[in-house]
Amino acid sequence: MVSDEHSTYNILRLLGDTLYGKENAEISTADVIAAKPFIALYFSGSWCPPCRRFTPKLVQFYENLKDQLEIVLISSERSEEAHDAYFTKMPWLQLPYKLRDRNNELSTLFNVEGVPDLVLLRSDGSGIQVKDLRPIIEKDTTGFHFPYFPKTIQTALAESTLSGSVYHNAINGKTLAIFFDGPSFPPRIWGKCHKCLNDSSIGDYFLCEQCPTSFYVCENCISNVRETHDKTHIFKVNVAPDLVAESLVVREALQRAYHSPAAIEAGLDFEVLMVSWAKTHEEYDSHISQFPDYVKLEFDEHFTTAFHLSNLYDVSFDTTRVVILSPERDLINKDAALALKQNMPFPFNSLKIVDLCQSTISNNFDLFEKPSLVVIAAPFNAEHAAIVDAAVSIAAEKFSPVGAYIVCTDKSCELAMDMVEPDIIFFTAKGEDEEGLVPWFRNSAGRKGNIIAPEAIIFDWNDKHATYALDDEVNSESLCDFVEDFKSGRLKALKTKRKDDDDVDKATSELNTEREKVEDSKISNLDITGEKTMITLTANLTML
Structure with missing residues (x-):
């Protein structure tokens, strides 16, 4: 969650004097500003499956908050007819489809790289309240925590209620592992089936390796599509991740670190704060009983502290994550599960090289936050993997500083004063790619066919999703030159x-x-x- 105190916006100048409701009813923008303290710009299009899934949730959210909030649709449709049909499902206001220049200007101003996107502005023009509201609404569907004024980690912890007779001095002044976990996990919804057009297919799905862009079909449609699809095409099953199994592995790794003889002998001031995603008190009691040694947040049906903690560290609800904080509550590791599973020593610093099969966070930054070097091997090819590991380790050592401590305030999260932010982060791809990122990278970079030898691609989401492919053989020297050429x-x-x-x-x-x-x-x-x-x-x- 990002609040921007430094940018001001003239809402009238941004949106114009008139907004439009149903049947093109004219609504004065000035009247909207005077009546409602917050305005959200909804960048969306009906052709986009995630937009179609999110819009009903946004309608529910808006109905609960329409006395405080107005939403304005900024269309990403490909025709005026599609825009008009889509808008009939929305109870808020719109910019007319014909104002394409203004729509494009707003997309550029707020760095909208894809849809759906939802930017929450303060109506008085004093700045952005929330830069990316959509994941917040996924956690807070009723708007209970609106308008999302950010809190520091210190404030969030100080205002929390701990379970049982435990007091805050149990965690104060200690290195803290915040352990987000759930007693159960909903099935993964992976998106639209190209055959039945179901937007919410669940479970396993099938990826066509020969199609230039990802061709997904659900399990129900696979036999039919195989019969009608080109016989030379091969469908590979992408098994839905077993979130329960992953949770068990992380639990075991954290327990191992917490009770390690080395940690006990060294007298390390290390504590775990457990955040349960349990939705009922009964479920909560059963869940926390499995972890008698940890400090726990008290059950709260509104997840108040969990909500603020998860927003600080970009943690989705119903996922397992371990975040490591220093005694001063600076961020040591945003995704510590890998460090724990690899038995890294205390304080479990962030890894400088991460395989995409395991995480999209490297050196405390997400794949979509920083330019990323992705070095790809043929899946489970030991020879390729050895080449990739040797080359990437040298490049990462040269260009990626030690995992940075990040200090969070009410306004932003920034690197500690003596830390250097990486210009580029490093990933490998050596196993099965369940998210389908590798085919997308390769296709964007003009790479076709099977992976014959290790490949390297630099991906920069923030530069219009730019991709660059290394033309040379992958080795430490070519990777270092590749990164230098990108940076220059x-x-x-x-x-x-x-x-x-x-x-x-x-x-x-x-x-x-x-x-x-x-x-x-x-x-x-x-x-x-x-x-x-x-x-x-x-x-x-x-x-x-």
Whole structure:
């Protein structure tokens, strides 16, 4: 959750003097600003399955808060008819579809890279209240915690209620592992089936390896699609992750670290605070009974402390995560499960190299927060894996500083004063890619077919999802040069030049094609004229 105190916005200038309701009823923007303290900009389109799944939740959220909140639809539709049909399902206001320039300006201003996106503004123009509201609503569907003024970790912990007769001095001044866990987990919803068009397919799904873009089908449709699909295409099953099994592994690793002889002998001031996602008191009691040694948050049906803690560290509800904080409550490791499972020593610093099969967080930054180097091996190929590990370890050592402590205040989370933020973070991809990221990266970078040798791709979400592929053999020297070329801007300049050259080649080819058509037309006309002359001459000779 991000609050922006430094940027101010003139809402009237952003949205114009008039907004529109149902049947294009005109609504004064000034009246909306005067009546409601918050305005949310909803960037959405009906063609997008996640948008279609999220919109009903947003309707429920809005109905509970419409005295405080107005929502304005900023359309990402591909036609005015689609926009009008989609808007009939929404009880809020809109910018007309025809105002494409204004829609695009708003997308650029608020760095909207995809849909759905929801930005919460203060109506007085004093800034952004929440930069990305959608994941907040996924946790707080009724708006109980609205309007989401951020809290520091210190404040959130100080206001928390601990279970039993435990007091805050049990965790104060100690390295703290916040252990988010659930007694059960809902099935993973992976998205739209290309055959039955079900937006909420659950469980296993099948990925076509030969399709240039991901072709997903659900288990119910796989036999039918196999019969009608090109026989050369191979469907690979992507098994839904077993979240319960993952939780058990993390629990065991955390228990092992907590009770390790080395930690006990060293007298480490290390405590675990358990945050349960249990939804009933009975479920909560059963869940925490499995962890008698840990400090626990008291049961709260509104998840008040859990809500603020999860927002601070980007933790989704109903997931297992371990976050490590220093005694001063600076962030040591945002996703410590890997460090714990690998038996890393206390205080379980963040890893500088992470495999995408295990996490999308490396060096305390997410794949979509920082430019990322992803080095890919053929799945479960030991020879490839050895090459990848050797090369990436040297590059990461050179370019990625030690896992950074991050200090969180009410306004933002920032690196501690003596820390250096990484310019790029490092990932490998050596096993089965359940999320489908590797095919997407390879396709975006122009890589086709099977992985014959290790490949390297740099992905920069914040630069319009730019991807760059290493043309050379993967080794430590080529990776270091690759990163240097990215940081210096040479890769981007080369990609731009290649695109310009391709555009010139394409234009030249099209021009030559047109010229050939003109020449062919001239020759055709000449042939017709010559044929007519010969016929006339023959006729005249016959008459003679």
